[in-house]
Amino acid sequence: MPATTLADLFTWGSEGWSKALLLGLAVTLACASIGYALGIVFGFCVALAKLGRSAILRALASVYTTLLRGVPPLLVIFLLFFGTNGALMWIARGFGYTGYIEVDAFTVGVLAVCLVTAAYSSEVFRSAYEAVPKGQFEAFAALGLRPVPGLWTVVLPQMLRLAFPGLGNVWIMAIKETTLLSVISLAELMRVVGLAGRTTGQPFVFYGVAALLYFLLVGASSRLLRTLEARMRWA
Amino acid sequence: MDLESALxxxxxxxxxxxMTLALAAATLPLGFVMAGLATWARRSRHALVRRPADFYVLAFRSTPLLVQIFILYYGLSQFSxxxxxxxxxxxxxxxxxxxIAMSLCTGAYTAEVMRGGLAAVPSGVVEAARALGFxxxxxxxLVTAPIAVRRALPTYGNEAVVTLKATSLACxxxxxxxxGVAKDLMGQSFAVIEIFCMVASIYLAINMILMIGFKxxxxxxxxxxxxxxxxxSL
Structure with missing residues (x-):
């Protein structure tokens, strides 16, 4: 084991690991936030399909959420990792392109976070919609608003406020899910920490640092969410 | 996929x-015991007992399971x-x-489930029992636990499903x-979708059996x- 002190391990520069750790953290945050943002939008669409009138869309949406919520996220990641190249090449062949297409780990990671987030957030949106009191629907109809502007101006704001805590939980889940992306060699925090542990022979120190960083990230997120939630209540 | 490779x-x-069932079967009871101990400690009168239990629940709930598994398996090997x-x-x-890692993790989440169940017990019932000289x-x-168990059971069922899904991290x-086996099979063959569907239906079937059992x-x-x-209805 190299006789280095803790301070040497975390210097800023080529022989220390601080820079690499921060880069890993940045990749983690980027992957989680892009995947989460896309996932919420997609999840909202899935929720619309669930609440809509079309039976086919309703069935598709419910199959989607049951599948994505019932299967380990790691399995979804493996499906995307091994499956997207083939699927894209199959589609491209339909357009007459026969070359090789490769999707990088970051895209797969964002896609994985997006799909899982969409499944969970669609349930959050759906139950928030159902929790809006029936009187509100009757009220906008009585005021002469058509369904679309009524839902948009009366129901949606109340629904978003009800969905907020659930969406916060999904965000924390998205952060935790990014750790799984280290298995498809995306250079996020877990991957960097594993590499650092193997190189320096001090895996406990580095995994400990990762645990601390995730702890702070989740702690800061939930504190921020609680503050926003309290502010919304009085708005 | 031909017959031979399907077999x-x-x-x-x-x-x-x-292997998945063995992991889940070992983790759930151990996690339940951990949660029971943590819940007992968190309800203690002494802050010296309460604080570490609170910290345990907070720490394991706010770090990803993969980090916990890696600290235990790779991290501890650092110490000669x-x-x-x-x-x-x-x-x-x-x-x-x-x-061990999964039990500690699910134990922390289950402790939170137990706290919720205990908080849902009406205080009047407990007072009545005490007034009757229990x-x-x-x-x-005889009074608190049966009500709390019934209140907490649906949430605990969800936690059991989460634990089942978490066993995938063992690979x-x-x-x-x-x-893990699905990953290897997907890497070997081109039948990625087929293998995913098979494994997914196995997971969904176990989930359903668990859910019906808990109901x-x-x-x-x-x-x-x-x-x-x-x-x-169920």
Whole structure:
């Protein structure tokens, strides 16, 4: 084991690991936030399909959420990792392109976070919609608003406020899910920490640092969410 | 996929299924015990007992499970005194490490479920029992616990499903359970979608059995006069 002190391990520069750790953290945050943002939008669409009138869309949406919520996220990641190249090449062949297409780990990671987030957030949106009191629907109809502007101006704001805590939980889940992306060699925090542990022979120190960083990230997120939630209540 | 490779996939998945079930079967009771201890400690009068238990629940709920597994399996190997001790017989075994880490994690979440169940017990019932001269011990086991268990059971069922899904992380430390075997099979063949569908349906089937089991148990625990149409439907 190299006789280095803790301070040497975390210097800023080529022989220390601080820079690499921060880069890993940045990749983690980027992957989680892009995947989460896309996932919420997609999840909202899935929720619309669930609440809509079309039976086919309703069935598709419910199959989607049951599948994505019932299967380990790691399995979804493996499906995307091994499956997207083939699927894209199959589609491209339909357009007459026969070359090789490769999707990088970051895209797969964002896609994985997006799909899982969409499944969970669609349930959050759906139950928030159902929790809006029936009187509100009757009220906008009585005021002469058509369904679309009524839902948009009366129901949606109340629904978003009800969905907020659930969406916060999904965000924390998205952060935790990014750790799984280290298995498809995306250079996020877990991957960097594993590499650092193997190189320096001090895996406990580095995994400990990762645990601390995730702890702070989740702690800061939930504190921020609680503050926003309290502010919304009085708005 | 031809018949031969389908048979190969089936035999591989069948043995992996047992590993997944073994992980879940070892983790759930251990996690339940951890949660019970943590809940007992968190309700203690002494801050010295309460604080560490609170910290345990907070720490394990706010760090990803993968980090916990890696600290236990890869991280602890850094210490040579630990490698020389008897504990190493357990800690060098990936299956044992996975079970310990997952039990600690699910224990923290389950402790939160138990707290919710206990908080849902009406205080009047407890006071009534005390007024009738029940000892605190008797009050807890005959009055508080039965109500709390019934209240917490649906949430605990969800936690059991989460634990089942969490067993997939064991494949990152070389325990070959369903997801790990699926990964190898997907890497070998081009039948990625087919293998995913098979493994996914296995997971969904186990989930469904767990959910129905918990629903049945909940119904069994609900006294006759509290049973409603909705609960009877399953």
């Amino acid at each position: 190969h996939v089936f035999t591989e998945l069948a043995s992996a299924l047992w 005194w630990l490698r020389d001790s008897y504990a190493w017989f357990v800690l060098r075994d990936p299956f044992a490490c996975a079970v 000892s605190p011990m008797k009050t807890f086991f 990152t430390i070389t325990v070959m359970e369903l997801t 049945r148990f909940e119904l069994f625990l609900t006294p006759q006069y509290e049973r409603t149409e909705r609960k009877m």
